[in-house]
Amino acid sequence: MKTIILRTASTYLLPVLLLFSIFILLRGHYSPGGGFVGGLIASIAFVLHSFARGLDNTKDLLKIHPGFLMPVGLALAFLAGVTPVIFFDQPYMTGLWYPEHLPVLGSLGTALFFDLGVYLVVVGVTLTIIFTISESA
């Protein structure tokens, strides 16, 4: 797996794939996409990098342990769910929307934060699983 083509390509593919995963995450509300798929694409980016450069390099690149993304993502999704309960006395998970239209993002609402949480959890879980499997192999 240490061919020069893959190694060179992975340097460019990593940012492109990450950007693509963000794009998939953001378009997910009305079009195909969303946090789960976006998260999988982002983790594939890192897995590809680890294939080309070795696991240790990817871990250095990540700085934090991917497992730490799980509580962060869960907390974000949880907060997106309870915000309507705490501040507006609406049922859990009711979608709240910022009335103005924003550039790039389009409409901003709690659903986006929930999806962002899902994105982080999926990246965290997938990378933890794959790192665990490939470490002990």
Add this chain to the structure above:
Amino acid sequence: MTQQLVLYPLLLQMFLSILLMFCWRKISWQRVISIVGSIINVGVSIWLFSYIWENGTQIVMAGNWKPPFGIIFVADTLSATLVLLTAISGLAVSSFSSASVVAARLKFGYFPIFHFLLLGLNGAFLTGDIFNLYVWFEIIIISSFVLITLGGEKAQLEGSVKYFTLNILASMIFLTAIAVLYGLTGSLNMADLALKVAAIENRGLVEITAILFLVAFGIKAAVFPLYFWLPDSYHTPPSAVAAIFGGLLTKVGVYALIRVFTLIFVGDHFIENIILIMAVLTLFSGGLGALVQNNLRKVFSYLIICHIGYMIAGLGLFTEVAIAGTIFYLIHDIIVKTNLFMVSGLIFRIRGTNSIRNLGGLYADFPKLSLLIAIPLFSLVGIPPLSGFWPKISLIIAGFESERWWVVAAIIFASLITLIVIAKVWASVVWKEKKELPVRLNFRYFDKLKTIRKAQMIAPMIFLSLVSLYIGFGAEHIQQVSSRVAGELIDNEQYIEAVLGKEQIIDHEE
């Protein structure tokens, strides 16, 4: 404030597990957070129960989507009671596990996963949507897989392979059953399903779907031909984990059976007879299995199976008295079984073994502790006026009223077997003379523990024993609760009306 009350136990558990995940490495913080959180959870559950008791069934529509389209959470008296019991056993096990589970295991996220398990249990009890029930079941089994494998000893891994396979198989059958039910009715809301299933002409297909649900929940509840995973796996994990499994996991299966067969598939004599036969065979096989085992925790595992039989028998008899007996037994069994597995864990800490043959002399060494252990043991047998006695009366009366003598015979036989088993356990563990056991190196014996750890192990047992005594001596109150639950379950129109509102039911009838 009270509008979203139904969700508070869920939100609290979720908040706790996220908070605990942030303190992944700080075990001493996790212990404190878990115990304090569980105490708050008991408070919230009592609040929910008293609110439901006064105001009747409450619903919450997640995301403000109206039923039958959105996911709803319904708290009727049965759900509120079970959430309260989950909170009580959760508090006890949380305190017990912070003392008895070794720190190496706690480091791998024991407490966050434990609270995810409680989240799944609460969710399963509160949801009003059949697919959502599947999702909560999956949360429960994923958390339980982690808890059962934590530590990774040989016996544990072998046990968990069996546990894992059978539970996934049950989930697949459950999913298949949901698929068929959705194909038949086009709905997932349980109250809506109740109306639509009743209107289906093709009764054969409905019966097959019902059997699929029976098998799926039967594996979870460990009834007669489907229980083999339970005695092979429940004695392998740490006793704190076994306590929460023994107390609550099989009961979720029983709860799902009760919910589905009192709400959706009602009044089918074929199914009722199958449930009764399963119940009788469960009573026999569980009791006889317990009689021949030597490992204390295996004995208790078989007793779980045996006593699931009582609850299923009440469901099969399907009269108001019988269902009241089932609910009473459920309330009694959750508390007692949780306590019993903690007792086995304590005995293991004291002596270093769970083999009944090698145990002995507990009364000579720890007389007060032995008296404490006597409470759950004899509550389980149901020596009046302890808690196991009262539900059996209801079940036997219901059996006489419906003239099913064989069910009554099986119930009495199983009580007798339980008495023999418990007498054997009592005589050989507590009264028999002490044997000299080889001293295990690197084993944290009970007397070497710090005083606070000892207190953390003993206090939950005292707490649960007091609850048990209350169930026995205050049987009047528990009987009131179970009669009310039984009334709500038999007359399921109340539930449907609370969920869908009056107009939709009338629309449906036209």
Add this chain to the structure above:
Amino acid sequence: MEILLAIMIGVLYAAGIYMILRRSLVKLILGIIILGNGANLLIFLLGRVVKGSPPIIPADSDVFQSVYADPVPQALILTAIVISFGLQSFAIILIKRAFKVVKTDDLDEMNAIDKDS
């Protein structure tokens, strides 16, 4: 289309159950995966297969104009797939650990718990 799917589901269920009944741990996992796929397809089929009519109500109407594809089964399948993704990755790591500790992948030899008492 329906009949093809029905046959497919039957084959998947049969293959899954056959694999679960084998003694090898790896085949057990494969069986669980295949069974899960069969169950997902079953949900898809029983939600009625409708081609080319998305569940969108036209702007000038309050109700659906024709038979529409039900989106709920797809949501259910997506949920089930995500759940089985987690379960299966756990299962693979579990059998790997079990193989390392017990040193066999034959389920018949995994009987140490029956002996200890």
